[in-house]
Amino acid sequence: MSVVPVIFEKSTPGKRAITFPKSDVPAVDLAEALPADLIRQTPAALPEVSEIEAVRHFTQLSRRNHGVDVDFYPLGSCTMKYNPKVNEEAARLPGIALTHPLQPVETIQGNLKLMHTMEEWLCEVTGMDRMTFQPAAGAHGELTGVLLIKAYHEARGETQRTKVIVPDSAHGTNPATAAMAGFEVVSVKSLPDGSVDLDALKDVVGPDTAALMMTNPSTLGLFDPHVQEITEIVHQAGGLCYYDGANMNAIMGYARPGDMGFDVVHLNLHKTFSTPHGGGGPGSGPVGVKDLLVPFLPVPVVEKQENEYVLDWNRPQSIGKIHSFWGNFGVVVRAYAYSLAYGPELKEVSEYAVLNANYIMAHLRKYYDLPVDRFCMHECVLSAKTLKHEVGVKTLDIAKRLLDEGVHPPTIYFPLIVEEALMIEPTETEDKATLDRFIESMVKIYKEARDEPDKVKSAPHLTVVGRLDEALAARKPNLRYKAEA
Amino acid sequence: MSVVPVIFEKSTPGKRAITFPKSDVPAVDLAEALPADLIRQTPAALPEVSEIEAVRHFTQLSRRNHGVDVDFYPLGSCTMKYNPKVNEEAARLPGIALTHPLQPVETIQGNLKLMHTMEEWLCEVTGMDRMTFQPAAGAHGELTGVLLIKAYHEARGETQRTKVIVPDSAHGTNPATAAMAGFEVVSVKSLPDGSVDLDALKDVVGPDTAALMMTNPSTLGLFDPHVQEITEIVHQAGGLCYYDGANMNAIMGYARPGDMGFDVVHLNLHKTFSTPHGGGGPGSGPVGVKDLLVPFLPVPVVEKQENEYVLDWNRPQSIGKIHSFWGNFGVVVRAYAYSLAYGPELKEVSEYAVLNANYIMAHLRKYYDLPVDRFCMHECVLSAKTLKHEVGVKTLDIAKRLLDEGVHPPTIYFPLIVEEALMIEPTETEDKATLDRFIESMVKIYKEARDEPDKVKSAPHLTVVGRLDEALAARKPNLRYKAEA
Amino acid sequence: MRYIPITQADKEAMLRDIGVSSTEELFAANIPANVRLQRPLDLPAPLTEMEILAHMSELTAGNINLAEYTSFLGAGAYDHYIPAAVDTFLKRGEFLTAYTPYQPEISQGVLQVIYEYQSMVCELTGMDLSNASMYDGASALAEAAGMVVSQTGRKKIIVARSAHPNYRRVVKTYMHGIGVEVIEAPLDHCELDLNKLEALITEEIGGVLVQMPNFFGHLEQVRQIEKLIHAKGGLFVIAADPVSLALLEAPGNYGADIVVAEGQGLGVAPSYGGPYLGIMATREKFSRKIPGRIVGATLDNRGQRAFVLTLQAREQHIRREKATSNICSNQALIALAATVYLTLVGKEGLREVANLSLQKAHYAASEISKLPGYQMACKSPFFKEFTIRTPKPANEINKALLANKILGGFDTAVEYPELGHAMTIAVTEKRTKAEIDRLVAALGEVK
């Protein structure tokens, strides 16, 4: 079926899937328990279907979706690595899945110990002093980190530090975060290789600099050769340095943001630490800090006292809270299981991630433009500029044609500083055969683009739906099902 | 991908998915522990793949398969009803999934109580006195039942009773079972409506009759109007009556084999009691008996003594054992959960199963031949005889064309006594909309068969593979992967 | 090397194709020596899968869990029944291991689920549109506060002191960043004091944030509050319990401008506080202000209905520092759980859940109130949670309950010292009369 009706269209009055027992307590009259003007008059028109219909509906929908479990998913910047099944099993242990966030701490020592241990491990990986797990995703971590910086400057009376410097190669969340934390964003042009232009940086730093936000390796997949100078420049100006750790998969065991001079770092556990992306989330964006920022961490902090773990709320300088409870604990659990599987061999994760990206680059550079001719780290950024100019086949067309090959396309049109960008992140969990298959597909599409460009421009051909009318979606927003009148 | 390589073809020496810890005990030298001539020299060439490859492989394979969870599956005689998810959860409770069959009985009272209770319930549903859960499927139950009959006659010294009467409308397992238990099979022709020909029966019963095996409702989906006379005829001749309960979904709460005069009955829990078919199994084929056969039941029998459940092995007349342990316990557990959901409302299961089958029959009889013009029970048998004779479109073609509609075809060419049979069992878990969709497909195919017969004869067109060369498969059996030399 | 499928032979072939002799060359070409880590990571040696599970089972075996203990603890995370079918879909690899549906042609599954989720949220809240999810209830409320500020341009907002203490903290943290003052509206017992609230609401106030039912489980006079805030041109934000919306009026029908909610009660395991689900819905007129992903229906080039991410001009990847929020990854899988849950329980089922919870909570309240020294802390109506004064500190009572395998209610002492000894008790449809009686008996026996 190439159209699956929305579940509301399958609804029939009176149908039921799950029912509940009759009440076993003396009845209370709703009209007595609740004020008349607050009792709902029209029930929410939720679907009414049987269990078999519900199960078929979501089974059919799932079969209309790609995932890492289905095939290759080299979506750049997203680190779509394999999500181990054992982590799912671990997260469902009753001592984990069935625990309440407000249980007395003495009844939940195992979970506290898990968080405390994981904090130590991630500090070791990043070279930081403490970590908080409250942020639910990378962007949430960024916000937390930037608010920590704000609190730091405020505590020192330096409220004139109102600017955050963000290279123009940065992910959109960086400038958006800075703005959300009330800072003014100063965008600095990157060098063509995506690295920070030291002169431009020197020009903009000053007494109003609160921080620099930097992604390293950059969104071009390249490690900034001057990272240490950069953090020094910012520090000398009295600013702090924020490290967007989304690309941590490139450097584990090789280099640590803490050693590069960064004061704050966030990790994306749903990237580097293999927790599943879930169709968009949940993630986990723990934030690590150097000692100077520890007083400002969100409350509560897990502390070990003698042989007991406690939640320390008594932190007067804290920025407060950033999550209803302690963050996406179930995601941290999966990352913990992953860390157990590797220990110091996390270094090999990065080694092979980098190997795979360079292997793809080595093969595809013969066909696609290579904006920066240097070995890349965990991802390589190519461009379809020449194809576009010569035969009118755009990056979007190439991506759509890849769908017919059964793989998920790379990230496209990002980073913004590369024209017709194709950002390919294979991750270390792919084997050579899969990479070869992908390379073959990309070469085949390249040739098609030259020989039968229309075939590429009209792709995809084999998917359950064809190219969508995105303009229509935006022009006439249809954002929810409404029963026909 | 329309071909998924077999897992061996994905194998690469040295690749690993699951690894195991190093030994933590003092090492024993294999050459000392085992005799040299019994140590394996060439390791089994199992596949060598990584976990991601394994997961993708089986995910991709699953996406090449139909199931009840995907869409309608009206496979006659198989009762492909919805398999509730809660049953799966129940079967995975640690007190169930993680228990060893030979644990001391005092450590496993819950499981024994479950079996004992389920036995009582199934006795109530069938009108029998005791039940054994050892048989792992319907055919296994048949064998058990027929061996019980054999033991009974032997105990009475009636070893001349060497014949089992089986109507020609019976499922293949019935005659095969009788033969497997060392009986001679006497096939009696059924009347055109699938019911037992009383005269023919009277002709064959006699002092050599061990038993009659009967399916009721018959494989034509019709209840035998003379069932009571039939069992009387057999009993009068000194034979016993075996009830193939595969079609129990038609009569729960309406009639009971025990009340019709049957001495033994098997149920298919994987049909009537909603346990999943698993791509071919496991099932569970419990056998119920009247008192006269109780002494012969397989050992051990679960008995309640005071407040304790025990396994009673001390049964000198028992036929012995039929399963390594106590049967497919995990399947019985699922059926128990199902029984809890219905209780006496099991009657409605049958009511709606019969309603659905008649609804389909009422609509499709206008297009397809109806061998017996009577209300059916839980399934209806149609025929494509006319189509075959007039336009050369066979039942097989219709089935293949149905594949393009996304549903599983009915059972075809069974029962054998109906030419070009289509045996349609919708079950009670399908709603009217699904039945209407199926009817529409069947009508569409009927019209296609008349208008564009080649489209039907060359079907399927939309499946990942086309019609298979079954002759080739049989002529040049390729039954296992072998590495190319 | 656990999940790395590259053999030594493959590695060598790949290095050859790249033109280097070792991966070290790749790193050396990138990472300057002065920041290279010169020692192995100091982490425990790798474990095999079998050891990982054994270790984690052992680590968490001592945790008290809700399968073994009877819970009356709520305060933002509830022990509602989770139908067995929900987890089936959380485990489907196509949902679990996909990411944001950037490529709609191979992501129709996730996209349609989100569209259905958005539709259900609109039905429950009475709003026009919903986004694809926020992180959790607290951050959704904070983002709503941000919307209020951006829409009204006012730099002050009011939050009810009867809102979840952690939600208030998160709102303050977010608002501090953009220099917005957060004023706490004071209580009368455990309900907002409307007179004092009225006095606080001026034309400088961007909006009022109210939790309904409030943290104590009791109802606020939302219709009156709506009039007060709208009269001064501010916005009205409700933080709802989605389960309660089966019985309580949809906030859209009493004038809320933005509705947020914690979706954990809709089929999501308590999981020590996360991952949960931030629900956010609003009126059409704010559709350019709402943060996060939104899915819309459209047509494909074959004329079929299909779904796609839309209205992206609000988002960080397009608008960067001008975006409505920085949110990127959200809680899509948890939104799937809620969608499957709401599909399974359906229109009637959610009413049953809500009504049973209400019935049982009222039974518990009336039985506990009969005990000497126990007395309802507030007179206002309540839904599935209520707050009761206790004869001794609640944490001492809870210790005694634990010994009876009961997880007691939320001790309000730290967050609301003004209530004296008190606890907030949550009762869901899962609690049987026998369990409630056991609680009452155990409370009666606390010395």
Added chain:
Amino acid sequence: MRYIPITQADKEAMLRDIGVSSTEELFAANIPANVRLQRPLDLPAPLTEMEILAHMSELTAGNINLAEYTSFLGAGAYDHYIPAAVDTFLKRGEFLTAYTPYQPEISQGVLQVIYEYQSMVCELTGMDLSNASMYDGASALAEAAGMVVSQTGRKKIIVARSAHPNYRRVVKTYMHGIGVEVIEAPLDHCELDLNKLEALITEEIGGVLVQMPNFFGHLEQVRQIEKLIHAKGGLFVIAADPVSLALLEAPGNYGADIVVAEGQGLGVAPSYGGPYLGIMATREKFSRKIPGRIVGATLDNRGQRAFVLTLQAREQHIRREKATSNICSNQALIALAATVYLTLVGKEGLREVANLSLQKAHYAASEISKLPGYQMACKSPFFKEFTIRTPKPANEINKALLANKILGGFDTAVEYPELGHAMTIAVTEKRTKAEIDRLVAALGEVK
């Protein structure tokens, strides 16, 4: 009405189309009054899903389970590690809710899995072909006995007394049906007595059935036995432990004609004895005699490789009373579990499992043997299980072990009184040295 999705309105419309006014008419037209049940079924009232799970959790909570107890019990069901990925696939609806792949075009998933399963079984056993599965180890052995009889036409077979007592029972039950005499070959300690066996083997004997390793965990002298039986024209049937075949010679290499095995150790939960997996493989020359489904590779009409059920002329639905067996439903889902398991552990992993089990079993044997009163019951080599004489009845010792959260070995007293006080102890790769030491200490303390 739990899983019945037909509304009253639908029902009425359907009855109208059928042309009756009630379903009762349909039943009345079919079922004669004299056999109609005139009362409701006497079964407990229906429970909702939530109650079902609560009831079943409570019912089985008291069962001792292998997550909480350390098990040294084997005897045909083993506590091997089950990789987490296995269950993922058992739960995929496309595998779980399909039936026998009668329609190959929409069943390529199940068919290919079975083909791969057959291939793996052939690799392990050293045989030419495997069927798609039998019910369990015991019934597979009984079916093998039936094959022996049908192939040789001889009406007597020999089964080793050292084979699993239940397997022997099942063989006898099956053989009794077709009038075949089953002779038990006697033991010398816990190994077959080859002299006595030789004497028993005549040209009337269709075959010898031997378990390897035997029920006691020890090895039989299979190479010698093979010569004895083949010399008299009989067939040699081995019941193997599939895990052992990673270390022990493939039966195909020492002349077995049919190999059966219990597949539970390959990724299948113990589940109180079932569902398990009957493995059966044989030589090509017996391909028309083997019972059960078989999948073969072929081509489709587009020239693609595809899989299909084949050689069906052996089966009951074609051959009826002349079929090789009556088996219809088998254990396909459990064969899937084994296939996923063997894929995950792979060539090396299965060797690791086998070797670790062997190492740990030998450590346990040597430590226990040092205890006063404990002494190996047999001198022959063993794999992962061994039998040891105990100073007191094994069931008394096991009671004491239970108090230490240890599930002790199999008490041989009832099945093999000739051994005196003894137990068979199984040790898998899951057991740590610490656990074994705990067992040894607990044994040492039994008074």
